Each structure stands twice: as C-alpha cells, then as structure tokens.
Amino acid sequence: MNLKRALTLTLLCSVSSAFAASQPIIGLITKTETNPFFVKMKEGAQKEAKARGAKLLTAAGKADGDNAGQVTALENMVAAGAKTILITPSDAKAILPAIEKARKQGVMVIALDSPTDPQDGVDALFATDNYKAGQLIGQYAKAAFGNKAVKIATLDLFPGHPVGIARHDGFLDGFGITDKADKRIVCMQDSYGDQAKGQTAMENCLQKDPEINLVYTINEPAAAGAYQALKAIGREKDVMIVSIDGGCTGVKNVQAGIIAATAQQYPLKMASLGVQAGVNYAKTGKKVSGYTDTGVTLITDKKMKGVTSKDTKFGLANCWGTK
Amino acid sequence: MKRIKSMNLLGPIVALLLACIFFSTQSDRFLSGQNFSLILQQVMVVGVMAIGQTLVILTAGIDLSCGMVMALGTIVMTKFAVELGVPPVLAIMCGMFVSTAFGMLNGFLVTRIKLPPFIVTLGTYNIAFAITQIYSNSQTVTGLPAALTFFGNTFNIGGTVITYGTVLMVVMYVLIWIFLTETAPGRQIYAVGNNPEAARLTGIPTNRVLLMVYTFAGFLYSIAGLLLVSRTGVGDPNAGQTDNLDTITAVVLGGTSLFGGRGLIFGTLLGALIVGVFRNGLTLTGVPSVYQILITGVLVILAVAADQLTRKKG
Numbered sequence: 001m002n003l004k005r006a007l008t009l010t011l012l013c014s015v016s017s018a019f020a021a022s023q024p025i026i027g028l029i030t031k032t033e034t035n036p037f038f039v040k041m042k043e044g045a046q047k048e049a050k051a052r053g054a055k056l057l058t059a060a061g062k063a064d065g066d067n068a069g070q071v072t073a074l075e076n077m078v079a080a081g082a083k084t085i086l087i088t089p090s091d092a093k094a095i096l097p098a099i100e101k102a103r104k105q106g107v108m109v110i111a112l113d114s115p116t117d118p119q120d121g122v123d124a125l126f127a128t129d130n131y132k133a134g135q136l137i138g139q140y141a142k143a144a145f146g147n148k149a150v151k152i153a154t155l156d157l158f159p160g161h162p163v164g165i166a167r168h169d170g171f172l173d174g175f176g177i178t179d180k181a182d183k184r185i186v187c188m189q190d191s192y193g194d195q196a197k198g199q200t201a202m203e204n205c206l207q208k209d210p211e212i213n214l215v216y217t218i219n220e221p222a223a224a225g226a227y228q229a230l231k232a233i234g235r236e237k238d239v240m241i242v243s244i245d246g247g248c249t250g251v252k253n254v255q256a257g258i259i260a261a262t263a264q265q266y267p268l269k270m271a272s273l274g275v276q277a278g279v280n281y282a283k284t285g286k287k288v289s290g291y292t293d294t295g296v297t298l299i300t301d302k303k304m305k306g307v308t309s310k311d312t313k314f315g316l317a318n319c320w321g322t323k
Numbered sequence: 324m325k326r327i328k329s330m331n332l333l334g335p336i337v338a339l340l341l342a343c344i345f346f347s348t349q350s351d352r353f354l355s356g357q358n359f360s361l362i363l364q365q366v367m368v369v370g371v372m373a374i375g376q377t378l379v380i381l382t383a384g385i386d387l388s389c390g391m392v393m394a395l396g397t398i399v400m401t402k403f404a405v406e407l408g409v410p411p412v413l414a415i416m417c418g419m420f421v422s423t424a425f426g427m428l429n430g431f432l433v434t435r436i437k438l439p440p441f442i443v444t445l446g447t448y449n450i451a452f453a454i455t456q457i458y459s460n461s462q463t464v465t466g467l468p469a470a471l472t473f474f475g476n477t478f479n480i481g482g483t484v485i486t487y488g489t490v491l492m493v494v495m496y497v498l499i500w501i502f503l504t505e506t507a508p509g510r511q512i513y514a515v516g517n518n519p520e521a522a523r524l525t526g527i528p529t530n531r532v533l534l535m536v537y538t539f540a541g542f543l544y545s546i547a548g549l550l551l552v553s554r555t556g557v558g559d560p561n562a563g564q565t566d567n568l569d570t571i572t573a574v575v576l577g578g579t580s581l582f583g584g585r586g587l588i589f590g591t592l593l594g595a596l597i598v599g600v601f602r603n604g605l606t607l608t609g610v611p612s613v614y615q616i617l618i619t620g621v622l623v624i625l626a627v628a629a630d631q632l633t634r635k636k637g
Binding site: 033034035036039063159187188189190194195196199200201203204205207208221224225228232233249252321322 | 350352353357358361364365368456460461462463465477484551554555556557559560561562564602603606607609611612613
C-alpha cells in the first residue's frame with residue numbers, strides 16, 4: 001500500500017465516520033497483534049464496545065518495541081474520529097509526543113497494562129501493579145523456603161523493559177533480598193518471555209549451578225520452558241517455579257504442579273474499563289484520570305501460611321486465553 | 324579445488340576451538356559431554372533450518388521465510404493432532420506438506436515469475452506468518468500426543484544424555500554433505516550458484532535445480548519444526564520470528580559465500596555451534612546475554628570480510 005492510497009483511505013474513513021457520528025468511536029492500540037495477552041485484551045474490548053454500542057478500531061505495532069507503528073496507528077485513529085484511545089505503550093517515553101498531539105485535539109488517551117514515562121503523559125492508566133505481582137510470588141517462595149538454603153535463577157524479560165524490571169525487583173523484595181548482588185541469586189538470564197528461549201536460558205543456568213532450587217520467571221511461557229529444562233535432568237519435582245500472568249495455560253500448569261504459584265493479572269478488565277470510560281466521555285464529556293489498579297491475585301493449590309491466595313479453580317474461572 | 328574447500332573450514336574451526344578453550348578456562352562446567360549435548364540441543368532447530376538456508380545461499384539466493392514456514396508447519400501439525408484428532412503421524416505429514424508447499428511456492432516465484440529471492444521470501448515470510456496467526460488465533464497449542472515429541476526422547480552414552488533430535492540433525496548434515504559432494508544434482512547446485520549462465524550452457528536445467536532447492540528447503544524447515552515441537556512440547560505460533568537472521572548468521576559464520584557457489588555444509592553446523600557455544604559459555608561465566616549478541620555481530624563481520632579477501636585472491 002503506497003502512501004497516497006493510505007492517505008486517501010484514511011480520509012475516506014474519516015469522512016464516512018463523520019456521517020456516523022452518533023456512535024462513539026474508541027481506538028485500541030496494542031503492542032503486537034500476536035501476543036495472546038493482547039489478543040484477549042482486544043476480544044474483551046470488542047465485547048464491551050458491542051454491548052455499549054460503541055465502534056472499536058484496533059491496531060498494533062509490528063513487534064514489541066515498535067514505537068513508529070503505534071504512532072502511525074494513533075494518528076490514523078484520531079483522523080478516523082476516535083475520541084478515546086486506549087494504548088499499551090511499546091516505548092514508554094517515545095510515544096509521548098504523539099499522545100500529546102492527540103490530547104491537544106480533545107482526545108482522551110488511556111494507557112493500559114503498562115505506564116508511560118512520566119505517568120501523567122496520559123489521562124489515566126489502567127494496569128496491573130507489576131511490582132506487587134512480583135512481591136506476591138516472592139513472599140510465597142519465602143514462606144515455602146523459610147530458612148532453607150536457596151539458590152535462585154531468574155528468567156527475566158529483556159534488558160531495560162520497565163515491566164520486566166518491576167516484576168524482578170518486586171520478586172526480590174517479596175523474598176526479602178535487598179542487595180541485587182546477593183549470593184543467593186546464582187543466575188540471571190533474559191528469556192524474552194518466550195518458551196524456547198526460556199528453556200535454553202534455564203538449561204544454561206542449570207549447567208552453571210545444578211543446585212538451583214527456586215526459579216522466578218517473567219511469565220508462564222518462560223516457566224514452561226524452565227520446566228522442560230528441569231524435566232530433562234529429572235529435577236522437576238524438587239525445584240520450585242513461580243511465575244506471573246494467570247493465562248489459562250499457565251493456570252493449568254499450576255494445577256498440574258508444573259508451576260507452584262502464579263500472580264494472575266486481568267487484561268480483559270483493563271480493556272472493558274477503558275471502553276466504559278470512552279463511552280462515558282463521549283456521552284458526558286467527563287474524562288477519567290489517575291491510576292486504576294486492575295488487581296492481581298496469587299493463584300496456587302499449595303497454600304502457604306501468611307500469604308493470601310486463591311486456588312486454581314478461581315484461577316481458571318478468571319483466566320485469560322483459551323480455556 | 325579440494326584443498327581450497329578444506330581451507331574454508333579452517334576459520335570456523337579455529338573460532339570454535341578458541342571459544343571452547345576460553346570457556347573451559349572460565350568455567351569448570353563447560354568441558355563435559357553433558358554440556359556439549361546441551362549445546363547441540365540448543366542449536367538443533369536453527370541448525371536443521373540452516374541446512375535449507377545453506378542450499379538456497381549456495382544458489383546465490385536467500386530465504387527470509389524459513390522461520391515462518393517452520394512455524395506454520397508446527398501449528399498445522401499440533402492443531403491437526405490436538406484439535407482435529409488426526410493421527411499424530413498423519414498430522415506431522417500434513418504439517419510437512421504445508422511447509423514443503425511454501426518452499427515450492429518460493430521456488431516457483433523465483434524461477435517462473437523471475438522475481439528476486441529476497442523479495443519473494445520477504446513476501447512469503449509475511450504470508451506464512453499471517454496464516455499462522457490467523458489459523459491459531461495467536462494461541463499456543465498444548466496437550467500434544469507423545470508421538471509429536473518423539474525426537475525429544477533420550478538415550479544414554481557413558482553418562483551423557485543425548486536426544487534423538489540432535490542425532491537426527493547430525494545424520495542430516497552427513498546426508499546432505501554426501502548429496503552435495505557425491506551426486507550430480509548436488510554438484511549442479513554449486514554450478515548454478517557459481518555462474519547460472521555457464522551452467523545453463525553446459526546443459527544444467529537451472530530452473531529445475533532452483534525449484535528443487537527451494538522446495539527441499541521448505542521440507543527441511545518442516546523437520547526443524549518437528550524438532551522444535553519435540554523440544555518445547557507445544558505448538559507456538561510466535562516461534563521462528565528471527566530464525567531467518569539466525570540461520571543466515573550460521574551460514575555466514577560457516578564460511579559459505581553469500582554470492583553463491585562456494586561453501587561447505589559442515590561450515591554451517593560449525594557456525595550454528597559457534598553461536599550456541601558463546602550463548603552457553605557466557606551464561607556459565609555469568610555474563611549478560613546481550614554480550615553474546617555483540618560477539619555474534621563482530622564474528623559475522625569477520626567471516627564476511629574473510630570471504631571477501633579469499634574471493635579477491637581466488
């Protein structure tokens with residue numbers, strides 16, 4: 001598609017949408033089209049928009065970190081007459097100028113899932129408290145280990161990602177580790193949240209120190225990869241894996257004993273709250289503001305004293321993904 | 324001719340040996356049968372895919388679609404088996420058929436419509452990716468029957484656990500080496516890559532050779548897909564997104580020329596192993612994984628520079 005055609009199409013879209021102005025138009029821009037988390041977020045938004053008689057436009061960047069793609073989507077949605085835009089920012093800082101431009105034109109912009117930097121670059125933020133999610137599984141692991149000797153491997157996201165950092169730091173805080181160079185952390189590797197890469201990282205960590213007995217993972221695919229690596233050397237029974245996400249596949253893995261505990265987050269809630277706010281703004285002209293914590297729940301079938309959790313039955317009833 | 328060919332392997336062999344010596348001084352866990360078995364498992368998927376990439380690059384082409392064609396094959400295999408209840412072996416064959424068909428499409432567009440391989444495979448990269456996402460709704464397929472992960476099974480030699488998949492990879496390299504060096508169609512691949520016009524004048528059916536290479540590459544990607552499934556135990560629609568660059572890296576590090584007609588299949592295996600050894604070794608020594616990427620980049624430049632210098636001499 002060349003630029004001219006794209007422009008004409010955008011113009012046509014905006015002209016035709018001007019005729020159908022009775023319906024509030026809400027835009028949703030996710031990081032990617034392919035991450036199951038965002039796929040479910042989109043489905044939640046579609047459902048809510050349909051129920052409330054709003055029109056939902058969706059777009060995404062090509063890959064995680066594709067800021068230019070998100071800027072393009074934002075511009076096109078403003079052109080198409082969207083009065084509210086929900087966005088999961090790929091780049092917390094670089095997206096701000098485009099957001100500012102849209103807000104100057106009277107568009108309400110709400111960040112979902114992860115914040116912009118600074119946070120008040122948008123009207124409001126609906127997201128999981130990732131630090132708290134990390135804390136929960138850290139506290140859980142601490143309660144399980146008590147004073148037993150521990151050797152920790154962390155399978156992180158990738159360098160410099162705010163969500164990855166918040167979860168990692170939260171986990172250490174929950175476990176009671178204050179010093180980043182603590183000897184108990186024997187291996188830190190990037191998994192990119194990907195199962196195959198997580199498996200490779202875990203295999204190498206186990207080569208480095210075969211006595212690792214606690215694994216923190218950034219998300220459930222990385223946890224599944226870690227489990228594969230442990231199973232290959234017959235240690236899957238005596239190593240604890242904790243994770244974050246609460247996708248249906250992940251919760252099933254908690255049920256099967258593959259993951260000890262996971263901190264569940266609620267992307268569908270982020271999306272539906274966002275759409276509701278958009279519809280209200282179109283009807284009353286009132287914007288939302290500030291941070292709304294969409295909640296995080298520790299899911300496990302092996303309860304620990306002093307750590308609040310729900311079982312996998314609750315987890316499965318509230319999970320996102322393919323049930 | 325023979326002497327020059329073995330000289331080409333010298334670079335990657337030296338690089339691999341130096342890396343191994345360095346890491347064995349840095350970590351006492353590096354030098355063990357188990358660790359090498361592990362590195363083989365970690366390079367297995369890209370390694371098998373890189374065989375196909377090598378064949379394509381030998382013809383002076385390039386295949387950007389390989390990782391996506393592989394992912395599509397794995398999604399067909401896993402979804403057919405899990406959700407449609409197709410018998411596992413048949414489901415695997417369906418996946419292989421789809422990947423092979425994509426390879427054939429690449430070959431058809433390159434030979435019949437005369438489009439440059441770079442553009443053709445850039446197009447099919449996107450097409451295969453989109454079909455994979457649409458068909459799977461971007462959801463990972465789990466709960467696979469055991470037959471799909473057959474190549475993940477292991478056997479034990481002197482305390483070292485080896486997976487069937489890594490054995491398959493090594494066997495495939497040996498077979499392709501025999502094919503390239505001992506058979507007429509294999510030697511025709513080199514001829515077409517060296518000088519397509521001269522090859523045509525000596526009566527080699529260049530178009531048929533190219534079509535065969537791209538189709539066979541698609542088939543090889545499906546085998547890589549089966550190995551990926553056996554390694555991870557799931558069907559992952561987001562697999563393979565950077566594998567085109569990873570396979571090209573392995574091919575280049577192995578001393579195969581991007582200009583076609585020059586290169587050795589075992590070089591590619593060495594190239595894949597170099598990347599795997601650095602990833603594994605740096606983890607064992609506690610170095611952040613981003614440095615592995617840095618080193619890979621430097622090595623790629625060195626390998627291409629070496630190729631240029633030897634070309635000028637030759």
